[in-house]
Amino acid sequence: MRILFVAAPLIGHLYPMVPLAEALRAAGHDVLVASGGDAAARPPAGFPVEDVVDGPFNFGRIALGTMLSRPRLLVRELAGRAGTDAVGHIFGAVNDRLVEATTALVGRWRPDVVVHEPLCGAGAVAAARHDVPAVLHGNTLFDDALLLSVTTAKMRARVDVPASAAVLRISPDSVVPGASGQPLRPVGYGGGASLPQSLREPGTLPRILVSHSTIAGPGSTSVLDRIIRLAPSVDAEFVLLRAVDKVGGRTLPPNVRAVGWAPVPEALETASAIVHHGGAGTIFAALAASVPQLLTPGPGDRTHNGQRIADRGAGLAVPVKRIDAAALRRLIEDARLRAASTEVAAEIAAMPAPAEIASTVFAKFG
Template identity: 50%
Template sequence: MRVLVVSAPLVGHAFPLVPLAVALRDAGDDVLLATGGGALAAADAGLPVHDVAPGFDFGRIALRVLPRHPLVARAELAGTAGTRGAGLLFGALNDQLTDPVVALADRWRPDLVLHEPFAVAGAVAAARLDVPAVRQENSLFDGRELVRATGARLGATLRRHGLTELPPPAAAIAVAPPSVAVQDGWPMRYASYVGGGELPSWLREPGERPRVLVTRSTLTGPGDRGPMPAVVAAAAQVDAEFVLVRPDGRSARSLPGNVRVVDWIPLGEALPASAALVHHGGAGSALGALAAGLPQLATVGPGDRRHNAELVARRGAGLALRPRDVTAEALTRLLTDDGLRAAAGQVSREIAAMPAPADLVPRLAALV
């Protein structure tokens, strides 16, 4: 079976698709990942990768699209736009992606197309070839809503490829633990490729004090700094060790004695020896902490970050705060609140009980 995997050209969108793609490859299927930008680093996982977005610059798309919709742009920066801002941005992105993805599919002739909700170009290619399309979730949103918001901006693109609307997928794959978010489709245990980097040996074992990992977004733009500056400012007042992962230059200046810095690391390998995760509210970070059973502090911010942080807080597995509200008191609560840790452990067990990516390979093969 030949499987074309299609993702938006963003690390946080492509990397969660890698575990299932690798499981298909290991089962003997031919797999090709169509993406671009920083997500081309998925090739380091041993997957063939094709660049369908040469010169991709998401910031350029945002600067072209959002100023035409100032009210939506303001809501998007506050994290209150729902799917409106995402529909505008990823509609414009898929308008660029669809022709290259369709052309690649015409040449490569897949038997099945697996795509994430913000890469509906994959659904168009599958419809053109009359092969099954499968939507794989990679966030805490309902993918049906994301596809509707994106597809609503693609009228001319769809007509160019002989379609009046996006056809429904042959199947969908849901990765959100049901107690946190509702998604449609076959359940699959969340996993994500985390890129290269070596894990220092000291991060493999618990330290003398509770360890808190602090990460930031892989995107850059308004609101993308997340919680790092506030954590650095408060760290000296907290009985813990803080580890900043890939800090920007400003966050790494004048660090307290209990703050250390590392470059890109396989984060999933560092979580088991840690006590908590502080992050920018990205879906991958939120799901990674839930899978590891760690309490988390997620800052509300642009795009889906408020949505993700508030879902985690509603489940009781973490705190959702504005960056300026990340104080010593909040960080101490993150480490000492038994309720947060108990809820995170419950969700971790819920995720562990979901089928592994390899378990879904026979179900996908049955669609062809």
């Protein structure tokens, strides 16, 4: 079969889909990826990628332009209280930039199935226009079918999108109760980068990874500054991921080091904890590795995500300005955080692997 994967032009939206794409390719299917922006600049290893963005892509500019005309919604979004209202408007505008080229690609390449993520309604619309079955591949801590509906509703394209031929969700039941769809085990994908040798073995101190959003914008790296300031008062080793160019020539405390692009899933194998911005991909990677996490609530899904993890007991949700040494010590010392993380990791391990989904769910499209 020919299977087209379509994702919004952001690596955090594409990378969670890569393990299933790899499983389908290993099963002998012809797989093509359609995206753009950062996702096209750092494509998944071994896959051909079609750039379907109409012109230059700047997510921040699109999001800001969309929200400036809705000032009250903007205030709620910046506080992380907009739910799915703002995301529908923002990604509706993003998908308006993708839908025509994606439709043309479906018509030209003639896939048997289109697999898309919930914030890439362009994939669903393009599939519907050509009467191709569409599979919704979840990548969030929301109900993914709901996210798809609010996104397609805000697109300029007026197409009646039929129900997905299948819905795959990567969220464990205990983290997102009641989410619809066929469970699919979330498997981390690090972008094909190699793990630095220095991160392959545990250190003499507990290792805390520190990550930040791959979407540039005001405050996107503020967590790095906070950790650098607090690190001398915490008996742990701090590793700042994707941060070499962010900290420049600054003198770092002895227990802090910055590395370049490193695959988070692999780095978690020798880590005791992780501090990050609350992106879904990092959350699932930490849960699968049974590593406690500290998330910094903020715009978009970050506040919602942080609350989900805190409610499950697998981590802490602390605004950047309120992170202190005590919170960092708790992250590596609190046995309850570790126990809850281990419970969720076992739950994830019991979910069907991508290879199983490739041979069962996709069999009906052959």
